[in-house]
Amino acid sequence: MEKTYYKPQDLKKFGDITNWNKELGDKFFEYYNAVFESGALTAREKSLIALAVSHVVQCPYCIDAYTQDGLKRGIEKEEMMEAVHVGAAIKSGAALVHGVQMMNIHDKLSM
Amino acid sequence: MGLKSLHARQNSLSNTDRQLEILSNGIFENGELPRFIDRIDQKLSPKKLEILQINMGYMCNQVCAHCHVDAGPDRKEIMTRKTLQMCLDICKNHRISTLDLTGGAPEMNPHFRWFVEESSTHVDDLIVRSNLTILTANKTYKELPEFFAKHNVHVVSSLPFYSRNKTDRQRGDGVFDKSIKALQTLNALGYGQPNSKLQLDLVYNPAGAFLPGDQKELEADFKKALLEDFGIVFNKLYTITNMPISRFLDYLLATENYEDYMRELVLAYNPTALENVMCTNTLSVGWDGSLYDCDFNQMLNLKINGPIDHISGYKPEINKRSIRVSQHCYGCTAGAGSSCQGALNS
Ligand code: SF4
Ligand code: SF4
Numbered sequence: 001m002e003k004t005y006y007k008p009q010d011l012k013k014f015g016d017i018t019n020w021n022k023e024l025g026d027k028f029f030e031y032y033n034a035v036f037e038s039g040a041l042t043a044r045e046k047s048l049i050a051l052a053v054s055h056v057v058q059c060p061y062c063i064d065a066y067t068q069d070g071l072k073r074g075i076e077k078e079e080m081m082e083a084v085h086v087g088a089a090i091k092s093g094a095a096l097v098h099g100v101q102m103m104n105i106h107d108k109l110s111m
Numbered sequence: 112m113g114l115k116s117l118h119a120r121q122n123s124l125s126n127t128d129r130q131l132e133i134l135s136n137g138i139f140e141n142g143e144l145p146r147f148i149d150r151i152d153q154k155l156s157p158k159k160l161e162i163l164q165i166n167m168g169y170m171c172n173q174v175c176a177h178c179h180v181d182a183g184p185d186r187k188e189i190m191t192r193k194t195l196q197m198c199l200d201i202c203k204n205h206r207i208s209t210l211d212l213t214g215g216a217p218e219m220n221p222h223f224r225w226f227v228e229e230s231s232t233h234v235d236d237l238i239v240r241s242n243l244t245i246l247t248a249n250k251t252y253k254e255l256p257e258f259f260a261k262h263n264v265h266v267v268s269s270l271p272f273y274s275r276n277k278t279d280r281q282r283g284d285g286v287f288d289k290s291i292k293a294l295q296t297l298n299a300l301g302y303g304q305p306n307s308k309l310q311l312d313l314v315y316n317p318a319g320a321f322l323p324g325d326q327k328e329l330e331a332d333f334k335k336a337l338l339e340d341f342g343i344v345f346n347k348l349y350t351i352t353n354m355p356i357s358r359f360l361d362y363l364l365a366t367e368n369y370e371d372y373m374r375e376l377v378l379a380y381n382p383t384a385l386e387n388v389m390c391t392n393t394l395s396v397g398w399d400g401s402l403y404d405c406d407f408n409q410m411l412n413l414k415i416n417g418p419i420d421h422i423s424g425y426k427p428e429i430n431k432r433s434i435r436v437s438q439h440c441y442g443c444t445a446g447a448g449s450s451c452q453g454a455l456n457s
Contacts (some may be wrong), residue, residue, distance in 0.1 A: 012378065043328065071317070072324035074272060074332060 011061045044073050051080060052087035114174050114283070116183035117358060124361050125181065127412040134355065134438040138370055144377045147440045151385055155434040157404075160427070162393040164211040164406060164451070165190070165198050167220040169398065172245050175282045177316065177359045179410055182215040192222045194400040197422045199226070202233040205427060209236040211393075211451065213406060216245045218252060231262040238265045240314075240451075243290040246297075256293070260300045265310040267349070267451075268294070271318055273336040281318045294343045303345040312347045314453070320368035322379060322446050323350035326454040349453025352376075354407050354442040376441035384448025387455045390434045396422050404434045406451070411439065 018025030036046050047069050054062035070080050117125040124130055138144045169186035171178075202210060210230055217223055217239060231237050239259065245252050259266055270290050271281045278287040294311075298304065303311035313333065317323050330348035337343040353359045355372060363369040390404040394415075400422040403409040413435045414420040448455030 044332070068321055071319060071321045074277075074324065074329060076274065076277070 006060050008064060011064055014061070044075065047073055048075065048079060048083045052083040054087075055084050056087040056091050116174060116181045116185055117361060118181055119183065119185045122361060124357065127410070130356055130360060131411055131413075131437060133360065133364070133369075138373060139438055144373065147436050147438050150377070150380060150441075151382075151436070151444075155385075155388070155390065155436060157394075157430045157432070157434065158391045160205075160207065160392065160394055160430055162209040162211050162389075163198065163201065163207045164213060164393050164395045165195075165217075166396065166398055166406060166409060167195075167212055167214050167217040167223065167226075169215045170219045171215040171242065172219070172248055173216075173242055173282060173286065175358075176362060177281060177318075177353050179354050179357045179359060179407060180215060181357045181410070186215065188398045189220055190222075190398045190400075192225070194396075194398075194422060195222055195226045197400065197425070198396055199229055199233070201422070201425055202230055207234055209238065210234045211238040211240070213240040213451075216242055218245050218255060224258065227258070227262050227264060231264070236265055237262070238267050240267050240269075241293075243268045243270065243293040244286055246293040247289045256296050256300055256302075259297075260302070260309055263308065265312070266297060266302060267312045267314060269314040269316070270294070270333075271316060273333050273340070277318050291341050291343065294337075294345070295341065298343055303343075305344075311345045312349060313345050314349045314351055316351045316353055320353075320363060320366065320372045322352055322375060323449070323454075326350040326447065347453070349451075350447075350449070351451070351453065352442045352445055352449035354439050356407060356439050357410055373438065373441070376445045379445035380441065381444055381446060381448055381456065384444045384446075384455045387448065387450070388440070388443045389450035389452070393451075394429075402429070407439055407442070408435055411437065413437070 015029070018029070036043060036050070038046075041049075047066060050062070051066040051070060054066050067080065135146070139146050166180075168189035169180055169182045170184065170189060171180075171182035171186070172184060174183040198210075201207065210233075212223075212227075214220070218241065220226075227237065227239070241255075246255050247253065258264075268290070269282075271278045275287040278290065279285065294303075297309075297311055300309065301307040302309040315323065315329055315333070323329070326348065329350055333348050334345070337345070355363055355369070355376070360369070363372050390408070393405060395403040395406050395409050397403060397409050401409075402415045402420050402422060402425075403413065404415055408414075415429065416432045416435060417429060418424075419426060419429050443449050443455075446454075
């Protein structure tokens with residue numbers, strides 16, 4: 001077995017996913033590329049959203065890819081860090097808001 | 112990052128053989144990556160000669176971290192008037208449409224003004240690659256913007272980014288503010304303004320071990336930011352890939368980015384860009400009159416193939432030569448391609 005689950009060079013092999021199922025693989029990449037084209041949001045804004053989401057889903061490949069994408073687009077490190085904080089705030093907020101559930105159950109069951 | 116040239120630091124990379132050795136060994140020797148010559152699978156030859164690019168000397172008022180020339184104030188290599196006269200004769204006697212003056216800071220050559228005055232009427236496009244800060248350096252140079260306008264010089268200026276931090280990190284403290292001032296002066300003379308014949312283009316190169324983003328998108332970002340923040344306008348933005356030679360090679364090696372950067376360049380190889388690489392329509396003249404396929408080959412001391420390798424023996428037949436390539440050429444063919452005129456497939 002490999003010593004680590006994640007290897008940076010595997011990111012470059014992402015396209016190989018189509019080797020085992022071309023039809024679905026191609027559909028995915030077509031969709032993926034269309035999503036990141038400039039539309040109502042600029043490609044730059046989408047890149048920052050992708051960076052924030054990459055951290056929320058904690059995908060090392062995506063973090064690598066969208067940090068590099070940001071550098072190529074001239075996105076500043078301050079902008080990148082703010083985007084990561086937006087992701088982190090939503091993720092921690094999502095955990096914390098469940099405290100309301102805890103409070104509800106606690107109060108319902110307590111005398 | 113040292114503030115001196117590799118040359119002044121007596122760094123082993125100031126020896127061009129050492130650079131070529133690095134570019135040929137390791138991942139290109141053990142079979143992991145194909146050598147450029149094997150990848151292109153053909154001989155590269157010039158087409159029509161359109162651009163004569165003259166390196167007027169390696170002296171520069173700046174010492175940028177990425178500089179492929181290894182230029183700096185300590186470099187004393189300067190083109191003589193005699194050699195410049197030979198370049199001028201070629202422009203007069205052969206139809207060269209574009210003259211591209213580079214350095215170092217070409218303005219620091221003592222014969223610069225004479226040469227611009229003499230050559231401007233013999234070519235369609237006279238480009239001066241100016242680092243901008245030289246135009247604010249002292250009284251002698253402060254008159255240059257008017258001089259440029261008078262001779263209809265096409266100014267191509269490097270500005271790594273539209274923000275102070277990124278620019279100063281690559282080019283040194285204070286560079287951004289001086290560059291902005293110089294751009295405003297050029298704008299006031301009509302440079303870069305709509306409907307003006309005075310052309311002002313900017314050059315962007317990445318501040319690190321990554322490829323430049325899309326030229327059109329970056330141009331739009333630069334235009335918006337420079338106009339909003341400083342009221343600056345310009346014509347085109349050229350994105351240029353950092354070549355893995357000289358000081359940028361030193362940076363890649365020191366930060367252990369060399370192999371990954373070369374992998375990225377090779378992976379991004381674009382055969383369409385190969386069709387238009389700079390060496391196919393440009394001839395580069397070194398400060399001592401030696402001839403090269405491009406400014407990058409000049410910095411690797413790869414003189415052109417064939418019996419004639421000096422401007423004094425120039426004959427149009429040298430266009431039949433094959434171009435000398437090595438692994439640094441992957442820098443010209445990666446992604447949208449790269450040349451002194453920016454992306455090749457934009
Ligand atoms: S201004 Fe240009 S020539 Fe001078 S050090 Fe910087 S990159 Fe090199
Ligand atoms: S580095 Fe020079 S010789 Fe090599 S492809 Fe680029 S322009 Fe041509």
